[in-house]
Amino acid sequence: MAATRQVNIAIIGAGGVGKCFLAQLEQLAARRPTPKIVLCYIASSKKAVYNADYAPIALSSAIATLSASSQAPLGLPSLADYLVSSNAHKAVLIDNTSSQDIADAYPSFLRRGISIVTPSKKAFSGSYQLWQDIFSASAESGASMYHESSVGAGLPIISTLRDLVDTGDEVTKIEGVFSGTMSFLFNSFAPTSGTGGGKWSAEVAKAKALGYTEPDPRDDLNGMDVARKLTILARIVGLEVESPASFPVQSLIPAELESAASGDEFLARLPEFDAQMEATKAEAEKEGKVIRYVGSIDVATKEIKVGLQKFDRASPIAGLKGSDNIFSFYTKRYGANPLIIQGAGAGGEVTAMGVTSGLIKIISHQS
Numbered sequence: 001m002a003a004t005r006q007v008n009i010a011i012i013g014a015g016g017v018g019k020c021f022l023a024q025l026e027q028l029a030a031r032r033p034t035p036k037i038v039l040c041y042i043a044s045s046k047k048a049v050y051n052a053d054y055a056p057i058a059l060s061s062a063i064a065t066l067s068a069s070s071q072a073p074l075g076l077p078s079l080a081d082y083l084v085s086s087n088a089h090k091a092v093l094i095d096n097t098s099s100q101d102i103a104d105a106y107p108s109f110l111r112r113g114i115s116i117v118t119p120s121k122k123a124f125s126g127s128y129q130l131w132q133d134i135f136s137a138s139a140e141s142g143a144s145m146y147h148e149s150s151v152g153a154g155l156p157i158i159s160t161l162r163d164l165v166d167t168g169d170e171v172t173k174i175e176g177v178f179s180g181t182m183s184f185l186f187n188s189f190a191p192t193s194g195t196g197g198g199k200w201s202a203e204v205a206k207a208k209a210l211g212y213t214e215p216d217p218r219d220d221l222n223g224m225d226v227a228r229k230l231t232i233l234a235r236i237v238g239l240e241v242e243s244p245a246s247f248p249v250q251s252l253i254p255a256e257l258e259s260a261a262s263g264d265e266f267l268a269r270l271p272e273f274d275a276q277m278e279a280t281k282a283e284a285e286k287e288g289k290v291i292r293y294v295g296s297i298d299v300a301t302k303e304i305k306v307g308l309q310k311f312d313r314a315s316p317i318a319g320l321k322g323s324d325n326i327f328s329f330y331t332k333r334y335g336a337n338p339l340i341i342q343g344a345g346a347g348g349e350v351t352a353m354g355v356t357s358g359l360i361k362i363i364s365h366q367s
């Protein structure tokens with residue numbers, strides 16, 4: 001039987017980003033009737049919804065159907081079997097989790113012709129071998145791999161950097177604020193004017209409630225989220241960074257909380273250590289400056305840095321608002337004035353946008 005003009009979609013992960021993505025997918029399916037967009041699988045960590053005959057799952061009620069479901073998720077090899085047997089024109093896996101196990105399985109999905117879109121950083125900042133396997137599997141099978149939201153949420157960071165590299169520009173340095181959570185925390189806790197909002201721990205709780213943090217906020221505060229993003233960008237410009245542990249990263253986790261058993265325990269005990277961050281803030285204030293959490297990649301020296309720095313209050317980095325990120329790309333073509341991209345770097349809607357835009361690219365490809 002000939003393949004139908006239909007794109008079958010499996011979604012894993014229906015949290016903050018997953019829910020926003022579903023809403024955007026519903027609008028997209030209504031706007032673009034061809035090819036037909038069919039949600040044929042949706043899962044969280046414990047539940048799933050799918051039909052053996054690939055009958056579409058209604059997009060408007062998918063979350064409610066998932067929470068009422070008694071079906072267990074398919075194992076990843078069975079999910080790949082299910083997707084390739086569907087006889088659709090295209091099959092796409094949307095990974096809205098931060099699971100390393102799922103990331104490790106990307107090459108096996110891609111090899112079987114299943115395209116992938118994800119906001120997760122895990123696959124691209126894991127081992128360098130995994131990075132190579134993903135892109136060679138994609139090149140061999142022709143299945144697409146899009147991960148725009150893995151850096152800067154919906155901001156066009158991955159696509160811009162790939163365009164710079166692919167068109168032959170020479171990127172010499174990348175620097176900026178790479179974390180929506182860290183940006184929000186310091187912009188509220190140590191603003192350029194006024195005394196700042198609440199205590200450090202209260203701002204951290206707010207960042208989590210706003211959906212900016214990783215599922216476990218320690219992954220933001222220990223600097224690993226920024227280190228992962230810099231690993232991804234460094235690899236795109238051709239540096240063979242083995243892992244985010246290959247360079248120094250400043251953690252903002254108090255030493256006493258390094259062994260906290262869970263993210264919840266960490267958040268509950270963080271108020272005991274508010275004085276530490278107050279002291280860091282006060283030290284910068286004595287010099288008339290503010291602290292911000294920044295990163296940089298020097299391509300020539302291969303030096304990658306992640307951590308706190310003091311900034312003049314009038315500097316563009318100090319003046320960022322909300323969860324804004326700022327990325328400065330220094331290249332041969334752009335000379336002394338870098339190409340700068342700035343805007344919200346976290347949050348469900350803007351992150352889902354980067355996922356939806358990847359899906360649109362896949363469904364727009366002719367083959």
Ligand SMILES: NC(=O)C1=CN([C@@H]2O[C@H](COP(=O)(O)OP(=O)(O)OC[C@H]3O[C@@H](n4cnc5c(N)ncnc54)[C@H](OP(=O)(O)O)[C@@H]3O)[C@@H](O)[C@H]2O)C=CC1
Binds near residue numbers: 018099120153
């Ligand atoms: N929030 C943001 O601003 C941004 C997020 N991202 C990335 O987007 C991804 C999702 O983030 P977010 O939505 O905020 O996280 P949430 O914690 O809100 O949601 C995660 C979802 O993934 C599910 N999940 C986790 N592990 C598995 C698994 N092994 N199998 C199946 N489902 C699983 C969870 O299910 P359950 O509820 O059952 O545990 C939950 O539905 C992350 O990779 C994050 O790094 C990227 C850019 C910005």
Ligand SMILES: N[C@@H](CC=O)C(=O)O
Binds near residue numbers: 214225
């Ligand atoms: N936790 C991350 C989410 C986006 O990548 C951040 O705060 O930047």
Ligand code: NA
Binds near residue numbers: 157
């Ligand atoms: Na992005």
